[in-house]
Amino acid sequence: MRESAAERHDRLLALVRERGSARVSDLASRLGVSPVTVRRDVEALAERGLLDRVHGSVSWPSSAGPGTPAAGGGPVLGLLAPSATYYFAEVIRGAHEAAASAGARLILRISDYRPAEDKARTEGLLAAGAEGLLIAPGWQAPGDQAAYGDWMAELPVPSVLLERQPAPGSALDDLDRVCSDHRHGVLLAVRHLVGLGHRAPLLVARSDSPTALAVRAGYEEALGALGLDRPHRVIDSAPAELDPGRFEEAVREVQTAVTSGRVTSVLVHNDVDAIHLVQRLAELGVRVPEDLALVAYDDEVAALADTPLTAVAPPKRHVGLHGARLLIERLGTERLGTAASGEEPGQHLALLPRLHVRASCGAPAPTRITR
Structure with missing residues (x-):
């Protein structure tokens, strides 16, 4: 299957994040694409503030590095959704509204309901500087959580599940979540x-x-x-x-x-x-x-x-809205210290349809x- 531009961007960001800086020619070789393609990718990523360009090289920007606040003084939030259209368009809109009101920046990855790719997409969000994650896995079949979901229990940043209810007693059941009832x-x-x-x-x-x-x-x-x-x-x-x-x-x-x-x-x-x-x-x-x-x-x-x-x-929009607010609250508590963070109970928030x-x-x- 041909690699998408988003997938290539994720790999490029991961390479630069790991090294701190890299030459365009080296990135082209590592990614297996032409220098022209890498320059085009770098330009697109630099316009979004995810990379800095300097004379044929690129570097991880201090303004967008992991743990660095967004332009409005808030955190960088990553959102993984199975789709950006039917149903989840409203979830995304709500999350974006909450992020904007808090001065945070929201970055998005789409899995196209391919749960086997959820982990790689999430790693791309982390590589792009996400300090916390909103995750709506691309699960479809009843066994998808068991087959593709365990990695979410080991994420290195605060995370909130959206519109997904893991199996009771599973490791993912301990995560914060916001769902429609x-x-x-x-x-x-x-x-x-x-x-x-x-x-x-x-x-x-x-x-x-x-x-x-x-x-x-x-x-x-x-x-x-x-x-x-x-x-x-x-x-x-x-x-x-x-x-x-x-x-x-x-x-x-x-x-x-x-x-x-x-x-x-x-x-x-x-x-x-x-x-x-x-x-x-x-x-x-x-x-x-x-x-x-x-x-x-x-x-x-x-x-x-x-x-x-x-x-x-x-309440699709409110799922995104409350999920992002909960994540921002978690990130704010975490910055106060691990003791305060450990005292906060987890939340399973069920919102009522109309x-x-x-x-x-x-x-x-x-x-x-x-x-």
Whole structure:
């Protein structure tokens, strides 16, 4: 696989950080690229304040070295996210807002949901001068933490997990974390649909992300808490554009459950899948909300559907905001000395989603947001 520019930048920064300074020609040789490429990389990194250039050489800048405050007097924060778009764009925005208000600098690496690369990306953040880390690992499958997560317990700087809940009792369970309480979000959706007179809703969900797995677990807990029987097995969904055959199977199963009278409402993870589902069901004669009340989970694009979708909205921006504030607090305490730092308890902060009521559930929209 061809190395990306970001990966090459990480290696370049690590070399300069290790040596203090290096000639462009030496860096080109070590990196296995042309001097022209290295000069272009150095120029880009120097513009960001990560390197200093002096007559064919580069050096680690005293203004951006490890442990050195950012320009506003605050620390340098590193953020590892699996994506910079859907869902995590708001997490990043919140972290950036908190960093800016504290005079800190936020630097970002993206793993593209490749958990095997999380460690290298994080090392790149440390090489770029990060004094503390906000980490949203690229986990997708249930076994990804065990396969790719142990290294996080040994990080040399304060770290906060975002939107990830490690296995109870694991080494990562001792880390600070800030997460959306997806179980509560699912309970809001189920309770709302039941309150409209429906039996327990059907769940249509993916299984390829921690959020999807939490939604599935939350669904079982919500049914138990409300004394409801599952109306149908959980239907596994897939992106319509990536796996059209599997998507069509899910649609047909929903159609059958509705036309048989067993199901009158549905919770769908995520927004995009819900929009595709509504469109295809309409082609098959099942109307939302007339024949089927629907709630989506994520609330990224739910309001933009032809029939605006009622949706559970995890507090994504606030996850980033509170995570960065907690990390800045940890870094400030650490600077007071190890004794004071050791007295501070760890934190597991769970933020509650909200339910945004729109047309797809068949209920009039309230004047305020349901909590």
